[in-house]
Amino acid sequence: xxxxxxxxxxxxxxxxxxxxxxxxxxxxxxxxxxxxxxxxxxxxxxxxxxxxxxxxxxxxxxxxxxxxxxxxxxxxxxxxxxxxxxxxxxxxx
Amino acid sequence: xxxxxxxxxxxxxxxxxxxxxxxxxxxxxxxxxxxxxxxxxxxxxxxxxxxxxxxxxxxxxxxxxxxxxxxxxxxxxxxxxxxxxxxxxxxxxxxxxxxxxxxxxxxxxxxxxxxxxxxxxxxxxxxxxxxxxxxxxxxxxxxxxxxxxxxxxxxxxxxxxxxxxxxxxxxxxxxxxxxxxxxxxxxxxxxxxxxxxxxxxxxxxxxxxxxxxxxxxxxxxxxxxxxxxxxxxxxxxxxxxxxxxxxxxxxxxxxxxxxxxxxxxxxxxxxxxxxxxxxxxxxxxxxxxxxxxxxxxxxxxxxxxxxxxxxxxxxxxxxxxxxxxxxxxxxxxxxxxxxxxxxxxxxxxxxxxxxxxxxxxxxxxxxxxxxxxxxxxxxxxxxxxx
Numbered sequence: 001x002x003x004x005x006x007x008x009x010x011x012x013x014x015x016x017x018x019x020x021x022x023x024x025x026x027x028x029x030x031x032x033x034x035x036x037x038x039x040x041x042x043x044x045x046x047x048x049x050x051x052x053x054x055x056x057x058x059x060x061x062x063x064x065x066x067x068x069x070x071x072x073x074x075x076x077x078x079x080x081x082x083x084x085x086x087x088x089x090x091x092x093x
Numbered sequence: 094x095x096x097x098x099x100x101x102x103x104x105x106x107x108x109x110x111x112x113x114x115x116x117x118x119x120x121x122x123x124x125x126x127x128x129x130x131x132x133x134x135x136x137x138x139x140x141x142x143x144x145x146x147x148x149x150x151x152x153x154x155x156x157x158x159x160x161x162x163x164x165x166x167x168x169x170x171x172x173x174x175x176x177x178x179x180x181x182x183x184x185x186x187x188x189x190x191x192x193x194x195x196x197x198x199x200x201x202x203x204x205x206x207x208x209x210x211x212x213x214x215x216x217x218x219x220x221x222x223x224x225x226x227x228x229x230x231x232x233x234x235x236x237x238x239x240x241x242x243x244x245x246x247x248x249x250x251x252x253x254x255x256x257x258x259x260x261x262x263x264x265x266x267x268x269x270x271x272x273x274x275x276x277x278x279x280x281x282x283x284x285x286x287x288x289x290x291x292x293x294x295x296x297x298x299x300x301x302x303x304x305x306x307x308x309x310x311x312x313x314x315x316x317x318x319x320x321x322x323x324x325x326x327x328x329x330x331x332x333x334x335x336x337x338x339x340x341x342x343x344x345x346x347x348x349x350x351x352x353x354x355x356x357x358x359x360x361x362x363x364x365x366x367x368x369x370x371x372x373x374x375x376x377x378x379x380x381x382x383x384x385x386x387x388x389x390x391x392x393x394x395x396x397x398x399x400x401x402x403x404x405x406x407x408x409x410x411x412x413x414x415x416x417x418x419x420x421x422x423x424x425x426x427x428x429x430x431x432x433x434x435x436x437x438x439x440x441x442x443x444x445x446x447x448x449x450x451x452x453x454x455x456x457x458x459x460x461x462x463x464x465x466x467x468x469x470x471x472x473x474x475x476x477x478x479x
Contacts, residue, residue, distance in 0.1 A: 024252075027131045027263075033138060033244040036348075041324055043394055072394040073368050077324060081388030083377035 006054060007047035009040020014054055021058050028055060032069050044071060094284060095123070095260065100443065101280055101289035102126045103267050103303050106137035107243070107429060108422050109295035110250035110261075111436025114171075117257035119444045122290070124259045127282060129266035133247035135297040139398030140429045141320065141342050141354055143333040145182040145238035147209045149198045149470030152454040153407070154205050157427070159451050160434035161237065167433060173249035175241045178347065180332055182238025184470055185217070185229060185383075187338035192231045194469060199233055209235045223329045223384045228336075233470075240333045240344045243429055250436075267296075270307040276417035277307060291443060293420040298399035300423030307419055312403055312460045317363040318354060318426075318473075319372035319397045321380075323390045325349030330384075339379045340472050351387065355379045356473050368395045400426050405465035406475040410435060410455040411448050421457060426473050 004014045012035055025034040028051075037051045038044040048068055056063040099122030102109040106128070113126050128134065146158035168175050186192040195211060202209045210233070212220075217229045255261060262284070269281040270292060279288035296303040304311045326349050333344040343353030355376045373395050381388045401423060403409055408431060409424035422439055425431065438449040448456070459465060468475075 029131050029134065030244075030248075033133070034248075039394070041393060070396075072396055073373070074392055074395070077391035077393055079389055079391055080323065080377040080381050083373055083392065084381040084388065085374055085378045 006050035007035070007037045007040065009042050009047070010036040012037055012047070017051060017054050018058050021055065026059060028052070028066060029069055031055060038069050041077070044069070095125070096286075097288045098123045098125045098260075099290045100124045100293065101287065101291070102293045102295050103280065104128060104135075104295035104297055104299075105132045105251075105261060105263055106135050106295065106297050107133070107247050107250065107432040108137075108297065108425060108435060109293070110247060110254055111432040112293060112295060112422060112439055113259045113261070114250050114254040114257070115436040115440035116443060117254055117259050119440050121440065121444050125287070126254070126259060126261045127265045127267055127280070128263050131263050132251055132261065133244060135299075136398040136400055136425070136428065137247050137297070138244050139320070139396060140243055141344070141352070142243040142429055143182065143238075143240045143335070143342060143344055144177065144430045145184075145235050145333070145335075147182060147184060147202055147207060147233050147235040147238065147470070148468055149201075150466060150468040151201065151205065152466050153468045154202060154207065155451045156434055156455070157431060158205065158207060159438070160431050163433035163437060164241070165237075167246070167249070171249040171253045173245065173252060175246045175249050176347070177239065177241040179237060179239040182235045183212070183217070183332040183334045184233040185334055185336045185338070186231045187228050187336065189230050191338055195231070195233050198470060202233075207235065208237055209233050220331055221329070223386050225383055225385055228339075228383050234332070238333060246429070246432070267303065267306075270303070270419070272307065272416070277419040291418045291420060293422055293439070295422040297423070297425060297428070298401050300401045304421070304423070307413070307416060309413055309416065309419070311401070311409065311423065311457075313401045313409075313424055314362040315364055315399055315401050316360050317366065317397050317399050318356060319368060319376065319395065320352065320354035321373065321376050321395045322393050323351040323387070324393050326351060326390060329386075335470070335472050336379075336383065337470055337472055339383065340474060341376070341379045341383070342472050343380065350393065351380070351390065353380060358474055360474055364399070366397045366399065368397055372397075402426050402473070404460070404475065405467065406471055406473050407466040407468070408435070408455050409457050410439060410452045411442065411457070414458055
């Protein structure tokens with residue numbers, strides 16, 4: 001298999017994905033957990049289409065039957081400081 | 094598919110798989126594990142993955158130290174790297190009052206053979222310069238604790254169990270429990286009826302529903318616990334850390350992400366896995382208070398898991414009352430760290446009929462007998478503690 005990058009956050013190639021499926025991580029959710037695809041800083045925005053297409057080709061599951069792993073909040077990375085309530089903390093008392 | 098087993102385990106999470114593996118190791122006959130979704134789909138792949146036995150009650154210490162000893166050699170035993178990082182585990186005291194309580198707990202821990210020690214505020218700050226001194230009065234350090242990769246542990250047990258001919262059936266839901274003459278004799282699944290000499294409820298967040306199928310009303314409620322992961326950072330957190338004062342827990346993964354969770358003080362029962370704004374604000378507020386530098390760090394993801402929790406937040410282990418051949422392995426909140434011991438000790442019970450000493454206090458009858466377990470070092474709110 002050629003060396004094509006499918007996930008830029010975790011440096012995963014097409015061969016990495018196919019090997020993981022053959023090792024038994026053959027559900028999209030377990031494939032995600034094993035390889036780290038969908039879980040890097042892009043949270044799937046760059047890799048999801050690549051990984052899902054390759055998964056469908058490798059396993060023979062039609063793409064339209066697949067449930068893509070849940071997209072987690074936030075939509076874009078946001079600082080913890082901007083989410084923290086301004087006050088309220090016993091250290092400020 | 095085979096239609097009859099000696100033991101059927103409901104729930105393909107870390108609990109059910111550890112038990113299946115331990116039963117196979119003891120040659121307990123034909124064993125099957127059913128899960129309604131993929132393996133490790135519940136709380137087993139959503140938890141904080143932290144490991145300690147430095148708890149605050151004799152019951153918890155004895156049980157979880159049995160587990161810690163098994164963790165030490167688990168990768169070798171299962172022939173799969175579970176990535177147990179023994180970096181140490183700190184139970185952080187935020188106030189001097191809390192530190193006084195913790196001093197007593199270290200005495201109890203030492204008396205029970207644990208290697209833990211009390212750290213001063215200066216020592217905590219020396220090791221974690223990023224911590225807010227106002228939130229750190231000291232703490233209990235357990236050098237032999239740490240964290241492991243939660244998914245790897247699930248797969249390690251799954252593969253080891255499969256090698257010993259345990260049948261593992263994902264995407265096969267148990268719809269009912271078959272009872273004959275006050276004794277459980279099998280399960281009704283989406284793949285039909287399957288009989289069993291014994292059935293174990295290891296259904297995690299769904300244990301209450303499974304118990305109800307057998308006519309057992311567990312004294313539990315379902316809670317959603319939420320967590321977050323930040324963008325990867327340079328190493329700054331040398332230990333896994335729990336903060337009972339803020340009901341939060343955290344560690345830094347080998348990839349560098351800061352990963353942690355927190356509970357709001359008055360948790361309300363919930364059923365779905367949706368992430369909430371209330372939880373992210375609570376977590377962000379607590380983590381920025383503990384580590385002011387995290388204020389500038391980006392949140393990467395937020396997720397949730399569900400637990401089916403008893404009023405004392407302690408697990409419910411052992412035979413059910415008033416029904417034969419039905420075993421409870423549920424009520425888990427610290428189920429990840431407890432899985433090696435629970436699987437091993439419950440397998441001992443199933444094979445011998447004798448309940449091992451270290452799980453006896455966790456029997457379901459403790460609620461009727463008015464003997465809930467009281468542990469002062471947990472990071473979930475309990476109804477038995479003020």
